[in-house]
Amino acid sequence: MYLITKWFGTFICNKNRIKNKILFSKDEKEIVKKLLKINENKILPEEKKIVKNLKKIIVIEKRLQKIGEYKPSDPFFKKIEIKPEDFDYSEDLLHKATLLLAKNRVKEKLASEDLQVIQMVNALDDLIQTSNLLSERVNCWSAIPTSKEKIQPLQNVFSTVNNEIKSMEKQIDSDMEKIAPNMSKITGPLISARLLSIAGGLEKLATMPASTIQILGAEKAFFRFRKEGGKPPKHGVIFQNPYINRSPREIRGKIARVLATKISIATKADAFTKRDISKDLIKDLDKRIKEIKNL
Amino acid sequence: MKTAEKQGIFKEKNRIFTENLDSCKGLKVYNEKLVKHKGREFRSWNPYRSKLAAAILNGLNIEIKSNSKILYLGAATGTTVSHISDIVKDGSVYSVESSPVAVKKLIELSEKRKNIIPILGDANHPDRYSFLVPVVDLIYQDISQRNQAGIFISNIARYLKRSSNSILMVKARSIDVALKPNKAYNLVCSELENSGLKIKDKIDLKPYEKDHAAVIISN
Numbered sequence A: 001m002y003l004i005t006k007w008f009g010t011f012i013c014n015k016n017r018i019k020n021k022i023l024f025s026k027d028e029k030e031i032v033k034k035l036l037k038i039n040e041n042k043i044l045p046e047e048k049k050i051v052k053n054l055k056k057i058i059v060i061e062k063r064l065q066k067i068g069e070y071k072p073s074d075p076f077f078k079k080i081e082i083k084p085e086d087f088d089y090s091e092d093l094l095h096k097a098t099l100l101l102a103k104n105r106v107k108e109k110l111a112s113e114d115l116q117v118i119q120m121v122n123a124l125d126d127l128i129q130t131s132n133l134l135s136e137r138v139n140c141w142s143a144i145p146t147s148k149e150k151i152q153p154l155q156n157v158f159s160t161v162n163n164e165i166k167s168m169e170k171q172i173d174s175d176m177e178k179i180a181p182n183m184s185k186i187t188g189p190l191i192s193a194r195l196l197s198i199a200g201g202l203e204k205l206a207t208m209p210a211s212t213i214q215i216l217g218a219e220k221a222f223f224r225f226r227k228e229g230g231k232p233p234k235h236g237v238i239f240q241n242p243y244i245n246r247s248p249r250e251i252r253g254k255i256a257r258v259l260a261t262k263i264s265i266a267t268k269a270d271a272f273t274k275r276d277i278s279k280d281l282i283k284d285l286d287k288r289i290k291e292i293k294n295l
Numbered sequence B: 001m002k003t004a005e006k007q008g009i010f011k012e013k014n015r016i017f018t019e020n021l022d023s024c025k026g027l028k029v030y031n032e033k034l035v036k037h038k039g040r041e042f043r044s045w046n047p048y049r050s051k052l053a054a055a056i057l058n059g060l061n062i063e064i065k066s067n068s069k070i071l072y073l074g075a076a077t078g079t080t081v082s083h084i085s086d087i088v089k090d091g092s093v094y095s096v097e098s099s100p101v102a103v104k105k106l107i108e109l110s111e112k113r114k115n116i117i118p119i120l121g122d123a124n125h126p127d128r129y130s131f132l133v134p135v136v137d138l139i140y141q142d143i144s145q146r147n148q149a150g151i152f153i154s155n156i157a158r159y160l161k162r163s164s165n166s167i168l169m170v171k172a173r174s175i176d177v178a179l180k181p182n183k184a185y186n187l188v189c190s191e192l193e194n195s196g197l198k199i200k201d202k203i204d205l206k207p208y209e210k211d212h213a214a215v216i217i218s219n
């Protein structure tokens, strides 16, 4: 007996004949729910049900090896054709269901890609901190008369860490250019990665107001201001953008506000519409900054 | 336009075209040219953008019927897939691609082209899309990975109808950078033959694509 699952149902076959079947609902959303489970390597309740009390089940998917013997190259699977139209399932339904399935899975995959970036940003910060510590130690140690061999191992680690920093930055750059191309063009991939990391993901960042984006990374200063008064912080992570930190102090706040607005628009495109709007944004940003400087 | 048609592929001088699907009239997929002729709309098929077009211009002779079912491995954003979709207007192109970013574009394309079934998946694991893909008339693979022959063989074993053809686009440098392209192609061909496939043709993609060849097999 062979167990075969298609997008529209699960079947028990024997010598070119379908012996038993459980068909899925004809609602594309219901179908997608099942297909997502299959993609997660789960066994469907329908599959468990249909093999109940049957012996010697042969399966074509590794996923099903718990309920049958896995024989991917059994020629039977090519001989038997289970056609959706024979059961009144249309190609159109398959098309609709696979579109929905692909959309779902792409979204999931990309979401996990931004989780990767968050880890990389954290790892980068750890490496930078480590590098600073080691640099300090190496300097102190070298200041007193020391034989080369003694200090060499530490220096090796120091240079390994520094190389790792460079390669981590490169990886973050290339990942961010894929995940958030608009934002990366406006404020650089690394600052973008830090913003994404603090926000906890691209979609979260994309739903934040510009005023929040402007101070992301300056939360400590912001809470201090709320508690103790004084001046509110004008900018967080985005301060590292040369547009801001190369500008005269008095106009930095204004530029930060404009930049944050553009970043907010850019992330919305990256997370939702996926359109490349970076050229227009950059043009507009340059114009606004010129205006501010000429005031 | 004077066109000589062969199974959905239209030739004029040294250019080839496919006829745009009715559902996509006026729409371009990449920067191809749209040409109107006697009320029909044709899309120029750029051999510098699509290796299949390059192979056809270099003499690839293969039958693709309008109702064929095709398994396409390494669909990317769908440049070549879109032309195949024009050709198999009553068939289907099951398009497998592993990069989610590329699949996003492929999904957009599939919204307008009902015969494209987009699949986010890894061609190394034909198991994982067996619930979507039936036995097909042709497998087309364009994946520049070292184990491309192995991927091709396992998908053929699983999905290719008996006595059918398949096309593998080989990038010499992804087989072995140190090897001369011809040696790399031969290496791939002997791996295919060892698994019981017959090599029908080998077409260099020069001048459109450097160090690439199309290998045509039958099972």
Ligand SMILES: C[S@@+](CC[C@H](N)C(=O)[O-])C[C@H]1O[C@@H](n2cnc3c(N)ncnc32)[C@H](O)[C@@H]1O
Binding pocket: B049, B050, B051, B073, B074, B075, B076, B077, B078, B079, B080, B081, B096, B097, B098, B099, B102, B121, B122, B123, B124, B142, B143, B144, B145
């Ligand atoms: C050279 S491109 C294909 C171009 C496409 N055939 C065209 O002409 O429009 C190769 C594609 O294969 C994809 N790829 C690489 N390894 C893969 C795998 N194991 N499974 C599926 N796709 C893969 C890559 O993401 C890339 O998009």
